[in-house]
Amino acid sequence: MSELTKLTIAQARDKMAKGEFTAVELTEAHIKAMEAKRNLGAYIVETPDLAREQAKASDLRRQAGQAGALEGIPLGIKDLFCTKGVQTTAASHILEGFKPQYESTVSGKLLDAGSVMLGKLNLDEFAMGSSNMTSYFGKVTNPWKSKSDAAKQLVPGGSSGGSAAAVAARIAMGATGTDTGGSIRQPAAFCGITGIKPTYGRCSRWGVVAFASSLDQPGPMARDVRDCAIMLGAMAGHDSKDSTSAPMAVPNFEAALTGDIRGLKVGIPKEYRPDGLSDEIQQVWEQGIEWLKAAGATPVEITLPHTKYALPTYYIVAPAEASSNLARYDGVRFGLRVEGSSLDDMYKKTRAAGFGPEVRRRIMIGTYVLSAGYYDAYYSKAQKVRRLIADDFKKAFETVDVILTPTAPSAAFGMDENTDDPVTMWLNDVFTIPTSLAGLPGLSLPAGLNADGLPLGLQLIGRPFDEETVFKVAGVMESAAGFTATPEGV
Amino acid sequence: MSLDKAAVRAIAELARIEVRDEELDHLAGELSGILHFVEQLAEVNTDGVQPMSSVADLTLPMRKDVVTDGGQFAAVLANAPDGVVEDQGGFFTVPKVVE
Numbered sequence: 001m002s003e004l005t006k007l008t009i010a011q012a013r014d015k016m017a018k019g020e021f022t023a024v025e026l027t028e029a030h031i032k033a034m035e036a037k038r039n040l041g042a043y044i045v046e047t048p049d050l051a052r053e054q055a056k057a058s059d060l061r062r063q064a065g066q067a068g069a070l071e072g073i074p075l076g077i078k079d080l081f082c083t084k085g086v087q088t089t090a091a092s093h094i095l096e097g098f099k100p101q102y103e104s105t106v107s108g109k110l111l112d113a114g115s116v117m118l119g120k121l122n123l124d125e126f127a128m129g130s131s132n133m134t135s136y137f138g139k140v141t142n143p144w145k146s147k148s149d150a151a152k153q154l155v156p157g158g159s160s161g162g163s164a165a166a167v168a169a170r171i172a173m174g175a176t177g178t179d180t181g182g183s184i185r186q187p188a189a190f191c192g193i194t195g196i197k198p199t200y201g202r203c204s205r206w207g208v209v210a211f212a213s214s215l216d217q218p219g220p221m222a223r224d225v226r227d228c229a230i231m232l233g234a235m236a237g238h239d240s241k242d243s244t245s246a247p248m249a250v251p252n253f254e255a256a257l258t259g260d261i262r263g264l265k266v267g268i269p270k271e272y273r274p275d276g277l278s279d280e281i282q283q284v285w286e287q288g289i290e291w292l293k294a295a296g297a298t299p300v301e302i303t304l305p306h307t308k309y310a311l312p313t314y315y316i317v318a319p320a321e322a323s324s325n326l327a328r329y330d331g332v333r334f335g336l337r338v339e340g341s342s343l344d345d346m347y348k349k350t351r352a353a354g355f356g357p358e359v360r361r362r363i364m365i366g367t368y369v370l371s372a373g374y375y376d377a378y379y380s381k382a383q384k385v386r387r388l389i390a391d392d393f394k395k396a397f398e399t400v401d402v403i404l405t406p407t408a409p410s411a412a413f414g415m416d417e418n419t420d421d422p423v424t425m426w427l428n429d430v431f432t433i434p435t436s437l438a439g440l441p442g443l444s445l446p447a448g449l450n451a452d453g454l455p456l457g458l459q460l461i462g463r464p465f466d467e468e469t470v471f472k473v474a475g476v477m478e479s480a481a482g483f484t485a486t487p488e489g490v
Numbered sequence: 491m492s493l494d495k496a497a498v499r500a501i502a503e504l505a506r507i508e509v510r511d512e513e514l515d516h517l518a519g520e521l522s523g524i525l526h527f528v529e530q531l532a533e534v535n536t537d538g539v540q541p542m543s544s545v546a547d548l549t550l551p552m553r554k555d556v557v558t559d560g561g562q563f564a565a566v567l568a569n570a571p572d573g574v575v576e577d578q579g580g581f582f583t584v585p586k587v588v589e
Contacts, residue, residue: 097569098569099568099569101562101565101566101568101569102565200545200546201545201546214543214544214545240551240553243550243551244544244546246546247551306534309530309531309534311527312527312528312529312530312531313528313531315524315527315528316528316531323505327506330506331571332570332571332582332584333569333570333582334569334570334571335569335571336571337571337572339585340585341585342585342587343584343585343587344506345508345585346584346585347506348506348507348508349508351505351506351507351508352507352508352509355507360507361517361520361521361524363505363507364498364501364502364505364507364517364521365521365524365525367501367504367505368493368501368521368525369528371501371504378528380541381531381532381536382528382531383541383542383543384534384536384539384540384541384542385531385534385536385539386541386542387539387540387541387542388534388536388539390542390545421523422520422523422524423523423524423527437545438545439545439546464545
């Protein structure tokens with residue numbers, strides 16, 4: 001493993017600015033690492049030639065004194081972002097071969113900031129999943145191994161599993177993710193990296209394959225808090241092409257990392273201690289509280305009384321929106337087509353062949369809860385409970401500045417676990433979904449290892465558009481945690 | 491609410507997804523399990539609560555009703571799965587719907 005792949009984005013940025021190495025050298029090191037770790041299944045498409053071209057252009061820009069915020073930094077892009085001329089599949093057979101004719105706003109902004117694209121990263125099909133087992137293009141393997149059973153293949157989490165695995169395995173310096181119910185935060189926790197789902201509206205959704213439009217939000221995944229702050233600065237900003245994009249200025253997130261959290265109040269929600277929460281998760285959470293206390297913040301017990309209803313609310317709202325969004329895959333204008341005897345028959349055969357079981361399941365649930373006679377009982381009811389969940393947070397933020405919770409109820413699990421019952425798999429997102437429903441920023445950072453040597457994450461939740469406080473507190477926790485463990489072979 | 495095979499067939503029809511008869515039992519079980527899970531929302535009192543369709547407290551922005559883009563014929567058709575015959579005008583194609 002090259003020394004260059006071990007650097008953080010901030011380190012590489014500063015060293016390239018001093019002329020210690022070039023973007024071409026940094027990119028070559030990552031291309032080599034990416035090719036050596038194909039066994040992880042992290043990338044669906046590698047774009048080494050494009051990356052080399054972009055790296056060359058980057059070095060020229062730097063020579064001309066026009067270096068951007070991510071000049072020469074090799075990144076992976078989740079295969080949910082449309083990339084001009086490069087296959088974009090959402091990990092679904094139904095989009096196999098689809099080559100967008102335009103660039104998503106967020107991936108375009110990253111290119112404008114000078115970054116280099118290494119390839120398109122694997123994910124759960126249409127970002128629906130918590131294990132990265134539902135991709136049509138094969139599962140992703142977590143680079144971390146359990147100490148007690150090194151032969152066991154662990155999931156990287158999902159849906160941004162390829163992104164998390166690539167960043168953890170040092171085959172991308174950072175990656176884009178998207179988060180609908182925990183798809184950045186849970187895989188970040190499982191792979192021992194940092195990721196933030198920004199406030200809904202902070203990053204444009206334009207050109208991101210839609211899953212549930214009122215929840216989807218792009219965000220960065222990287223090796224530490226500073227790198228996430230740098231990436232988010234480049235990704236965020238108002239976009240007139242996304243009508244829910246917030247017309248707000250983008251602060252300097254990196255400047256928020258002052259290390260000073262004295263006097264801040266940190267909410268500890270009592271509902272996030274469900275029966276059966278594992279001791280190791282409980283312990284790392286207690287540890288996190290101690291770190292914040294030691295740094296001068298005050299923990300405050302808070303209540304978010306509707307927490308237990310977040311999961312059922314989500315599994316009405318998200319499938320409903322998905323069933324509507326995914327109606328566009330009909331075999332006519334792009335993607336897979338399976339011929340049929342009539343137009344309807346073609347639609348049905350195309351969609352049966354193109355969608356995997358989890359996607360089909362969610363489309364059918366969504367179709368049902370939106371259908372005549374059931375709309376009020378399910379969809380409208382869920383929208384009302386969603387407001388109560390959002391109001392819980394609003395009330396809590398009247399007294400606290402940030403909220404600390406575990407990210408996921410367990411460490412990474414085996415590929416053969418949690419597969420029998422869809423609802424059991426969904427429980428992975430029990431701590432991340434409430435934040436998504438309320439549209440709030442949520443960051444996961446690695447806080448320690450469990451007895452098996454696997455990373456455990458903690459989540460910080462902030463007020464709307466107050467990612468700065470989240471970053472500031474995360475920076476303090478990161479220093480206290482001193483998390484330096486890496487997966488084997490890194 | 492438990493779904494029977496007929497209900498699953500009706501949902502699949504609405505969703506335009508072909509489902510084989512031998513899959514109906516399994517799907518009915520799965521979908522019923524999910525519905526059973528989400529039905530716990532019934533115990534929440536939501537009297538007088540306004541449904542929340544978006545967290546964004548934004549008024550949808552307006553713009554002038556003018557053409558902002560266009561003339562991208564080739565790009566629009568670039569990913570069409572079948573039968574784009576440019577010298578005949580360039581079309582998306584579908585199976586014959588009018589006899």
